[in-house]
Amino acid sequence: MDEDWILADRYRIGSPIGSGGMGHVWEAHDLQLDRDVAVKIMRQPAVPGGTPESAELAAAAATDRERFFREIRTTARLELSGVPAVYDVGVDPARDQPFLVMQLIRGATLDDLIIGFTREEPAPLSWCAAVAAQAAATLAEVHRVDIVHRDIKPSNMMVHADGQVKILDFGVALLQGVQALPKLTQLGMTVGSPPYMSREQVLGNPVGPPSDIYGLGCVLHEMLTGRVPFTESSSRSYRDHHVNTPPPSLRSTRPDVPIDLDDLFQAMLSKTPTSRPSAAAVYEVLLPLAQVVARALDDDDPRRPFLRPLAPRGPRKSTPKVHRAPMTIDEAVDAIERSAALAAEEQLHAAIDLLDEAAARPTGVPAADLEVRLRLGSLLHLAEEHTRAVAVLEEVLPNLEQDEQATELRYQAAISHTAIGNFETAVRYLRAVLADDTIDGTLRRDASYQLGMLLPELGEAADGIHLLESLRPQLVADFGGDSVHVRTLDRRVAQLKRLT
Structure with a gap:
């Protein structure tokens, strides 16, 4: 590093703080606003030229760069007290290095704090409950916007000097979408840290909010006992434990653990994702143990922040309808055309805002209003706002003719349903897509x-294996026998055959 490194002519880089999923993190000073910040700078791996591996290495570097900017977009969307605030983003022209400027958290990572406790003086129950309750409150809000962290562990959690818990490093977060090619590797890809990975993660199955709950349960066990729930050995891997070993009892190690807390932990580590509690439910069980005065209040009650300062909000309520003048046909057409132009420039959320406005002011002409809604549903899918996408697409699909556009929208609906865990509905849509003899090869x-x-998730592993094996020749023809897509398919098929 330079003796006096000024990043992007604005940030004076100081001492290193640590490393995240995609880069190094430094303490820095913002020379314009005269404040201390944290700066994450993306790693820049050297890519040698003229070798057979050069193209693959260059592609991997490009993928890493995309993931780095995805972390920025993901974190910037959250705006939560439990996630460091995003201040700035850019690329340093001197080094061609992407960087992210964030709130500087002064405190300690949870793994450092856990090490400070001993068997003779373990972490107090109320302390562990308070940390886990805050994390659960943040995850509840994160899950509300269709984001799954996928790597909940003590080193990705920090306790601020004021006692607030922050969740760090959204570099491997999933904006709950299993997109079409070339993102085939999102399914069947193992992401996370082995001691804290859920059964579905280690098996490469689709993941959702329950995977974060499983990771948080592992963290809760580690705080209370000083070790993770499962111990790897020469004969038993973490993977084997997560797939097959029932969770241990907290009370066998900590007799002072209440039965309710032990029951919660057992549920959080259930092998079946749908059997795990939601983040909001975890918060409610932990709240009394954290010795926080609480009472049930509506989300909009102004007393709530004082009585329940970290509570997640309840189920999202529909916005009260306000009478607004309908759009004219010309205004609706203009909104459609402008949204298409914005989408082409990758300004998806600006395009969605335009169509939201148009949908809130229907013209009264069915064809025009349907066009607005179907474009809105498609853009919500592309923006990976899958909960909203499903709601809109389910509304418009029954009104469409059986044509190429309807089939494409059914495919988008299937992917969005997959993203939010509605596997049976997703399979039904995918089968409807494949029943259309007119669709193209891609x-x-x-x-x-x-x-x-998806079929193995519904107990149809044999059909899933058969379908994937029949698809292999096409992937080889399209991408090459040594492509990541073919290798991912082969790993998935081999994995399913072992399990069945």
Whole structure:
């Protein structure tokens, strides 16, 4: 590092803080606003030229760069007290290094704090409950916007000097979408840290909010006992434990653990994702143990922040309808055209805002209003706002003719349903897509891949294996026998055959 490194002519880089999923983190000083900040700078791996591996290394570097900017977009969307605030983003022209400027958290990582406790003086129950309750409150809000962290562990949690718990490093977060090619590797890809990974993660199955709950349960166990729930050995891997070993009892190690807390922990580590509690439910069980005065209040009650300062909000309520003048046909057409132009420039949320406005002011002409809604649903899917996308697409699909556009929207609905865990509905849509004899090879390939990956989740592993194996020659023809897509398919098929 330079003796006096000024990043992007604004940030004076100081001492290193640590490393995240995609880069190094430094303490820095913002020379314009005269404040201390944290700066994450993306790693820049050297890519040698002229070798057979050069193209693959260059592609991997490009993927890493995309993931780095995805972390920025993901973190910037959250705006939560439990997540460091995003201040700035850019690329340093001197080094061509992308960087992210964040709130500087002064405190200690949870793994450092856990090490400070001993068997003779373990972490107090109320302390552990308070940390886990705060994390659960943050995860409840994160899950509300269709984001899954996928790597909940003590080193990704920090306790601020004021006692607030912050969740760090959204570099591997999933904006709950299992997209079409070339993102085939999102299914069947193992992401996370082995001691804290859920059964579905280690098996490469689709993940959702329950995976974060599993990771938080492992962290809760580690805080209370000083070790993770499962111990790897020469004969038993973490993977084997997460798939097959029942969770241990907290009370066998900590007799002072209440039965309710032990029951909660057992539920958080359930092998079945749907059996795990939601983040909001975890918060409610932990709240009394954290010795926080609480009472049930509506979200909009102004007393709530004082009585329940970290509570997650309840189920999202519909916005009260306000009478607004309908759009004219010309205004609706203009909104559609402007939203398309914004989407082409990757300004998806600006485009969605335009169509939201148009949908809130229907013209009264069914064809025009339907066009606004179907474009809104499609853009919500592309922006990976899958909960909203499903709601809109379910409304418009019954009103469409059986044509190419309807089939494409059914495929998008299937992917969005997959993203939020509605596997049965997703499979039904994918089968409807494949029943259309007019669809092109690319869409048929992608729908077949997604269906093959999902069928084992519904107990149809043999059909999933057969479908994936029949798809392999096409992937080889399209991408090459040594491509990441073919290797991912082969790993998935081998994994399913072992399990069945």
